[in-house]
Amino acid sequence: xxxxxxxxxxxxxxxxxxxxxxxxxxxxxxxxxxxxxxxxxxxxxxxxxxxxxxxxxxxxxxxxxxxxxxxxxxxxxxxxxxxxxxxxxxxxxxxxxxxxxxxxxxxxxxxxxxxxxxxxxxxxxxxxxxxxxxxxxxxxxxxxxxxxxxxxxxxxxxxxxxxxxxxxxxxxxxxxxxxxxxxxxxxxxxxxxxxxxxxxxxxxxxxxxxxxxxxxxxxxxxxxxxxxxxxxxxxxxxxxxxxxxxxxxxxxxxxxxxxxxxxxxxxxxxxxxxxxxxxxxxxxxxxxxxxxxxxxxxxxxxxxxxxxxxxxxxxxxxxxxxxxxxxxxxxxxxxxxxxxxxxxxxxxxxxxxxxxxxxxxxx
Amino acid sequence: xxxxxxxxxxxxxxxxxxxxxxxxxxxxxxxxxxxxxxxxxxxxxxxxxxxxxxxxxxxxxxxxxxxxxxxxxxxxxxxxxxxxxxxxxxxxxxxxxxxxxxxxxxxxxxxxxxxxxxxxxxxxxxxxxxxxxxxxxxxxxxxxxxxxxxxxxxxxxxxxxxxxxxxxxxxxxxxxxxxxxxxxxxxxxxxxxxxxxxxxxxxxxxxxxxxxxxxxxxxxxxxxxxxxxxxxxxxxxxxxxxxxxxxxxxxxxxxxxxxxxxxxxxxxxxxxxxxxxxxxxxxxxxxxxxxxxxxxxxxxxxxxxxxxxxxxxxxxxxxxxxxxxxxxxxxxxxxxxxxxxxxxxxxxxxxxxxxxxxxxxxxxxxxxxxxxxxxxxxxxxxxxxxxxxxxxxxxxxxxxxxxxxxxxxxxxxxxxxxxxxxxxxxxxxxxxxxxxxxxxxxxxxxxxxxxxxxxxxxxxxxxxxxxxxxxxxxxxxxxxxxxxxxxxxxxxxxxxxxxxxxxxxxxxxxxxxxxxxxxxxxxxxxxxxxxxxxxxxxxxxxxxxxxxxxxxxxxxxxxxxxxxxxxxxxxxxxxxxxxxxxxxxxx
Numbered sequence: 001x002x003x004x005x006x007x008x009x010x011x012x013x014x015x016x017x018x019x020x021x022x023x024x025x026x027x028x029x030x031x032x033x034x035x036x037x038x039x040x041x042x043x044x045x046x047x048x049x050x051x052x053x054x055x056x057x058x059x060x061x062x063x064x065x066x067x068x069x070x071x072x073x074x075x076x077x078x079x080x081x082x083x084x085x086x087x088x089x090x091x092x093x094x095x096x097x098x099x100x101x102x103x104x105x106x107x108x109x110x111x112x113x114x115x116x117x118x119x120x121x122x123x124x125x126x127x128x129x130x131x132x133x134x135x136x137x138x139x140x141x142x143x144x145x146x147x148x149x150x151x152x153x154x155x156x157x158x159x160x161x162x163x164x165x166x167x168x169x170x171x172x173x174x175x176x177x178x179x180x181x182x183x184x185x186x187x188x189x190x191x192x193x194x195x196x197x198x199x200x201x202x203x204x205x206x207x208x209x210x211x212x213x214x215x216x217x218x219x220x221x222x223x224x225x226x227x228x229x230x231x232x233x234x235x236x237x238x239x240x241x242x243x244x245x246x247x248x249x250x251x252x253x254x255x256x257x258x259x260x261x262x263x264x265x266x267x268x269x270x271x272x273x274x275x276x277x278x279x280x281x282x283x284x285x286x287x288x289x290x291x292x293x294x295x296x297x298x299x300x301x302x303x304x305x306x307x308x309x310x311x312x313x314x315x316x317x318x319x320x321x322x323x324x325x326x327x328x329x330x331x332x333x334x335x336x337x338x339x340x341x342x343x344x345x346x347x348x349x350x351x352x353x354x355x356x357x358x359x360x361x362x363x
Numbered sequence: 364x365x366x367x368x369x370x371x372x373x374x375x376x377x378x379x380x381x382x383x384x385x386x387x388x389x390x391x392x393x394x395x396x397x398x399x400x401x402x403x404x405x406x407x408x409x410x411x412x413x414x415x416x417x418x419x420x421x422x423x424x425x426x427x428x429x430x431x432x433x434x435x436x437x438x439x440x441x442x443x444x445x446x447x448x449x450x451x452x453x454x455x456x457x458x459x460x461x462x463x464x465x466x467x468x469x470x471x472x473x474x475x476x477x478x479x480x481x482x483x484x485x486x487x488x489x490x491x492x493x494x495x496x497x498x499x500x501x502x503x504x505x506x507x508x509x510x511x512x513x514x515x516x517x518x519x520x521x522x523x524x525x526x527x528x529x530x531x532x533x534x535x536x537x538x539x540x541x542x543x544x545x546x547x548x549x550x551x552x553x554x555x556x557x558x559x560x561x562x563x564x565x566x567x568x569x570x571x572x573x574x575x576x577x578x579x580x581x582x583x584x585x586x587x588x589x590x591x592x593x594x595x596x597x598x599x600x601x602x603x604x605x606x607x608x609x610x611x612x613x614x615x616x617x618x619x620x621x622x623x624x625x626x627x628x629x630x631x632x633x634x635x636x637x638x639x640x641x642x643x644x645x646x647x648x649x650x651x652x653x654x655x656x657x658x659x660x661x662x663x664x665x666x667x668x669x670x671x672x673x674x675x676x677x678x679x680x681x682x683x684x685x686x687x688x689x690x691x692x693x694x695x696x697x698x699x700x701x702x703x704x705x706x707x708x709x710x711x712x713x714x715x716x717x718x719x720x721x722x723x724x725x726x727x728x729x730x731x732x733x734x735x736x737x738x739x740x741x742x743x744x745x746x747x748x749x750x751x752x753x754x755x756x757x758x759x760x761x762x763x764x765x766x767x768x769x770x771x772x773x774x775x776x777x778x779x780x781x782x783x784x785x786x787x788x789x790x791x792x793x794x795x796x797x798x799x800x801x802x803x804x805x806x807x808x809x810x811x812x813x814x815x816x817x818x819x820x821x822x823x824x825x826x827x828x829x830x831x832x833x834x835x836x837x838x839x840x841x842x843x844x845x846x847x848x849x850x851x852x853x854x855x856x857x858x859x860x861x862x863x864x865x866x867x868x869x870x871x872x873x874x875x876x877x878x879x880x881x882x883x884x885x886x887x888x889x890x891x892x893x894x895x896x897x898x899x900x901x902x903x904x905x906x907x908x909x910x911x912x913x914x915x916x917x918x919x920x921x922x923x924x925x926x927x928x929x930x931x932x933x934x935x936x937x938x939x940x941x942x943x944x945x946x947x948x949x950x
Contacts, residue, residue, distance in 0.1 A: 012578060013621065016586045024576040026545075028759040053789070060575065071727060073751040075575040079758060082785035084792075122571075122785045351573075 008316040018309075021341070021355040023060060023075060024317065029053060030349040032282070033092040034333040035101065037116060040064060041080065042333070042343065043101055044351070045089035052089050054103070054124050056081040056116050063338065063353070077351075081117045083124025090139025095150045100127075100166065102152050104140040109133070111140060111154060113166055130154070130164050138281075141183045146191045153194055157182050161196060163208060173208045177215065187231045189243050189259065197229035201247055201255075203262050216262040218255075226250040226280040230295065232287035246295055248285040252302065271297070272304040282330045282347075290339040298329040298344060309356040314346040365813055367536060367561055369799075370806040371776045372409040378568065378777040380435045382409035383538065385564075388531030390511045393427040394538045394564070398438025398470075400718060405482070408439050411447050413804070420449040426507045429455040430540025431524035432462040434470055434718075441467060444495060445488035452507065456515055457498045458523025458644045464493050466603070473692050473718055501525065518542035518553045520754050522645055528558055533813045537768055539565040541753075544760030547577040549610050553756070555768045561811045563770035565761060567778025567800065570786045574757040580750060584611065585618050587710060587748050592626045592681040596708035596745075601696035601723065603689040607714045607752060609641060612668055612685065619667040626681040629671035631695050671695075676702050689714075690721035697722060701741060704733075709745035714752055765794055772809050773798040817847065817854040820861060872941055879936045890934050891915060891924045 015022055029046035037043050040059045046052035058078040065072035087105035094101050099116045110129040117124055132140055136156035145151030145163060151172060155161030158179035163172040181198040188194045196204040200223075206213040226249065233243045243259040252271035257264070282299030294308070302310075315326045327348035335341035341355045368386040380397035399407040414423050420443070427449065429437045440463070443449055455463070467489045474480050484492075499505050504514045510532065515525035519542055526539045537560040542553040591598050602608035608630075615628055671684055676699050686696040700722070703709045717723030725733060727749050733741045756764065765773065773790050775783065780800040790798040801807040827843050846862035848855045863870055883890045895909045898917060908916045915922040923937040 012582055013585075013618070015582060016589060022579055022582060024579050025573050026576075026759060027573065028762065057573065068729065070746060070748040071729060073749040075580065075751070076757070077573040079571045079573065079785075082789065084788070120781065122782045123788070124785070 011312060011316040015313075017357065019354055019356055021063070021353070022313070023353040024313065025077060025351040025353075027345070027349045027351050030330065030347050031345050031351075032090060032330045034331055034343055034345060035092050035094050036333070036336060037094045037099075037101065039336065043092055043094065043116070044345065045085065045092050045103065047088040047090060047106070049088065050086070050107075052085045052087065052105075054083045054085055054089065054092070054101075054114065055079055056124065059353070063335075063341070079122075081122050081124050083114060083126070085112065085126075091142050093142050093144045093152065095144050095152075095166070096146075098150055100150060102130075102142055102144075102166070104142050104154070106137050106139050107135065109135040111142060111152065111164075128166070128169075130166070130169060132156075133160050136182075138182070141186055143185075143187045143194070146188045153186055153188060155183050155186065155196075158196065158198060158204065161186065173206075175204070175206060175213050176211055177204065177213050179215075184227055185229045189231065189233060195229075195231060195245065195259075197227060197245075197247060199226050201225070201227035201249060203229075203245065203247070203257070205259070205262060214262075219264075222249075222251070225253075226283060228283040228285050228299075230285040230287050244287070246285050246287065248283065248297060250280045250283055250300070252300070254285075269305070271300075271302045273300045273302045282328055284329075284331050286332065286334060288339070289334050289336060296332060296334070296342065298332045308358070311342070311344060311352070311354060311356070313352050313354065314344065314348070314350055317348070317350050364810050365534065366808050366810045367534060368806050368808050369536075369562065369564065369774055369801065370413065371801060371803050372411070372413060380407075380409065380439070381430075381540070381566075381776070382439070383564065383776060384414070385529065385536055385538075387529060387536055388510065388534050390425045390507075390531050391423055392511075392529055393424055394527070395430055395436040395540065396427060396438075396440045396443050397433075397435040398442075400435060400438070400716070403480075403719065408442055410804070411443065415447065420447060421451055424449060424451055425511055426451055426513070427453045428513065428527050428529075428538070429453065429459060429463070430518070430527065430538065431456075431521055432459050432466055433521065433541070434466060436540065437463050438467070438470060441484035441488045441492040444492040445484060450495065453492070453496045454499055454505065454507075454513060454527075455496060456523045456525050456648075457500070458648050459525075460493070460496050460498045461644055462523060464489050469603070469688060469690075470718065473690065473721055516553070516555045517551065519544075519546070519550045520553075521550070522641075522648060526553060526555060528555075528560065533815065534811050535560040536562045536564065537770065539563070539764065541566070542756055542760075542764070543754035544756045544763050545577070545754070547754055549613075550754060553764065555764070557767065557769050559769045559771065561770070561813075562772045562774050562809055563765065563768055564774045564776065565756075565764070567775035567783055567786070569756045570758050570761045570775065570778075570783075572755070572757045573759075574755065577752070577754060580752055581614055584712065584714075584750055584752075585614065587712065587746075588615065588683060589618075589622075589624075591708070591710040591746070592624070592683065594708055595681050596706070596710060597681060597703050598683040598710045598712060599696065599699055599703055600683065600685050600712045600714065601689050601691050601700075602685050602687060602714065608685050609645075610752070611714065612665065615683065616665050616667050624667075626683065627675075628665075628668045628683040629675060629685070630665075630668050631671045631684070631686040673698065690717040690723040691726070692718075692721040692723065701735065704741055704743050704745050707744040707746065710748060711745055712748045712750060714750050762790075762793070765790065765796075770796065771811070772796055774807060774809070775800050777803075815854065817856050819845070819856040820858065822861065823856060823858045826858060874939050874941050876937060876939045879938065881934050881936065882932050883934045884932050887924045887926055887934065888913065890936075891922070894922060894924070894936070 029048055031044035032047050033045050035043045037056055041056055043056050045054040058080050060076055061074040062069060062072045087107040089103050089105050091104045092101055101114050101116060103112045109132045112126055113128040115125050115127050140154050140156045143153045145153060150166040151163050152166060153163050158177050158181050161175040165172055181200055184197045184199045186196040192208045194206050201218045203216040204213050228248050230246045245257045247255045252273035254269045254271055255265040256267040258266055284298045286296050288294035314329055327346035329344050329346045332342055332344040343353050345351050370384040372382040372384060379399040379401050381395040382397055383394040385392045385394060414420055475483050499515055501515050501517055504512050506512050512530050514528045518524040518526045518540055524540060526537060526542055529536045544552050546552040588598050684699060686699055688694050688696055691697050691700055713723055713727060717727055726743060726747055731743045735741050773796055778800050783800050787798040799807045823845050845856040846859050848862060895915045899907050905917055910916060920940040925935050926933060
C-alpha cells in the first residue's frame, strides 16, 4: 500500500524532521487529567462514563534509556495500577512523597481519597472522602498542600476554598472572602502561600498563617470570558519572588505577572484564537519546568503569534479522520526532566508523547 | 458437573513460551508448543511430565494446534513430536506450515552448530515432525474425530497467525495465540464471530500494555534510515527470508519515491526467490482489502530496490541493504556487518528478536567488542537500533475481542494473579463473566452449562400447546412431559404412548387406593347411593356415574362401599384413582 498523499500521512512524513521522538497511543477512555506520581509514572482517569477508571501508567522505557536509547525497543505504556470511581473525574492530584491521590468529580459533593497501591497489588483503593459544601458540575478545583502532613486545598467558588488535612478531615484554613466567583484554578506557591485564579481572571493570594486574603482583579475585565492560569516557581520553592503567574483568557489575552506585584502584569500579549464561548473546558496554560521562559497552551486553536512549536498530532490521527469533528486536547503536561518532552491527551482518547526539534538550537 | 480444564505448562512465573493443555468433553488438546528463548538447558522445553507421568503423549492427546510460526509458540514442536514422542495430528494454517520448518531449521543450526549443544532436535526430526502436520484454511470447520472439531480465525499479528475454536458437542474454547486488534498496512485486525465459547484463552501481558502505534514505529525506522543516509552512512538490516523484510521494503520504496531520494537500496539475492514464494502465500491468506492493494503491484518490481551483489558492500557512499540471516549469526548479513561495523556513520537496524549465542544478540546487549573467527576482535562503532514491529493487542484490544466473541468465561495465562486483580475486576464487571488466571502448572477447572439439543415429535409439541399456558420462549423455559429416547447419536422427545409403541411395551397403569371409614346405619347400597347424590350436587362439572355393579365413578376415581358382618354400620369406603388425576376432584 502506498503512503497516500493524504494529509495525515503528509504530517507523519514531515514529523521526521519536526519531532525527535513521537509516540501515539490510544487509551480505552479519554482523560482530562495527567498527573505525575513518580519520575516515570502518571495517573489518568476517565470522565465520559458514569463509572470511570483511574489508571497509573509507567512511561515507555525507551524515554529513559539515555545513550542506550537505540538498544531499547520498549515503546509501550504499562498499566501498573487501576481502580474504579463511581463518577466521572474532573481533577486528580498527587500528594508528593506518598502513594495518595485525591480526585474530584462532576456528580458528587465529596472529594475522593485513593491509595494507588504498591508492588503487591494492582488495585487502586479508595481510602476516604472529604465532604464538600456543594456539588459542582465542573468538579471542585483541587491542589496538593506542600506541608509534611498531607492536605488538599479545594473549592469550586472563592468563598468555599479551604485547606483540609487528609488523614483527619480537619479544616486547617478557610478563605475569608465573601465571593461567589467560581474558581478556575488554585495552587500552593510554597508551604504557606497559595494563589487562586477565579474564572473571571481575578487573582487571590493567601497565606495559611494569615486569615486575610488579598485579591487582584483585572484592570480591564470583560464579561463572558473564562481564564486559566499556570504558575511557574523556581526549584527552591521557598521564595515567592521566584514565581511567575501566567493567565490566559478564552479570547486569547495572555498576562504574565510576578508574585511581588500581582496588580500589574509585567507582560501582556494577544494570541489569535478561535473564540468559542462553549468550548472553554479544556483551556490550559503551563510553564515548561526545564526550559527557560517557555509556556505551552492547549485546548484552543491558536494561529498567531507564531509559536515555537505546534503539535497537530491529535487532529492527524486515524481516529480523527473517521469522526465528525476533530478531537480537542483536554490537557497536557511537561515531562519533569526531559526539557522538550510533552504528554498530551485529547477527547478521542489519544495520548501522545512527543519531543520537538528546535530548528535553531538542535542543528 | 460437566467442565473444561485448562493447564498452562511451564513452571513458576516464566512468560517466555506458550504451551497450554485443554481437556474438553473427554478430549485433550495441546495449544502451541513453544520454546523458552531465555534458557539454555531443558527448562526451555515445556514440562511434558504433567502428561507423560501417566502415559504416552500420543494416547493422551487428540491433537496439537499451533497458532503461528514464532519460536515461542512452535519452537519445541520437533522436540515434542520426535524426542518425547507424539504421532497424532498437528494442525496449523498453510502459511505457518510453510514458514515453521525454515525458522526451526535456522534455530537448530544456531543452537547446535554455533553453540555445540547436543540435546536438541535434528534436521531430520524437523522434517518428520512436519509430516504430521494437517494444514487448514480460515473459517473451515475440521473434524479431528467424530466429536472434536476445530476452526481457525484470522488473528493478524504475522502471516498465517490464527485464533482457534475447539468444539466438542455444545462446549467450546477459543484460544487466541498472539493477535492484534488494530489493522495496519499489511495485516488486518483479528476477527471472530459471536461464537460464545465457554472459555476465551488469551495472554495477560496484553491487558496491561498500551501500545505505541505502528505508524510511530515505522516513522522511527524511516527517520533512522534517512538520518544515516543523509550523513553518507550505510544501513544494514538483517532479516529472515520470510516476514518483516517485505513490509519494510515497501515502506522504504514509498518513502524514497516521495522524498525523491537517490541512495541505493539493495535486497540480497537469497531473499528474492523466497520472497516471491512468500508473496504468493501472503496474497491467498490476507483479506480482500489488502489483497486489492497488493495486486496493484508485483511486490518485487521495485523502482528503488535492486538485487545485491556482495561487491557493492565496498562501494563508497550511502546505501541500505536487506540481508539474511536475521540474527547476524552467519552468511551474508554477517559478512557485510564485519565490513561496516567499524564506521560510526553507519547503522545496524535489528527488526526482530535474536537468539542467545548469535552476534545479533550480543550487540543488542550492548557489546562493543566481538570475538570473531581466528581470534580477531571486531570493534562495534556503528549505531545500533533495535526495533519491534510486531503487532500485538493491548488493554483496549482485549476488551474489543471479548465483545466480539462473547465468551462465558475468560482465562488469562502468563500473569501473576495478585498483580492482575484490577484487570480481573474490570472484565468481571464489564461483561459479568468470571476471569481466571492460572499460574503455570496449575489446572483451572471451569464448570460449563452445556445445552443439549433434542428433537421433539410434532404430536408431542401439539399436545403441549393444547394444554395452554405461555408460548415456548428461549428466555423462559417451560417444563413439559415426554419421554427421551437416546438411540445411536440422536436424542428425541416423544409422547409416552409413542415411546411405548416404539419399544413394543404395553402401558402399566398404577392405581392408588385409600380407605375412608364412616358410620352410616343404611345398607351398603344406600350409602353408596347417598354418596352418589352428594357428589352429583357438589361436583357439577364432572362426569359422575353410578354403575350397577356397585361402584361410583368420578372421572377415573372408583368408589366402593363395603362393611363387615360384625359391624354393619361401620362403612369402609374404598377410593381408588389412577396416577394422573385432576386435583380439584380430590378436594
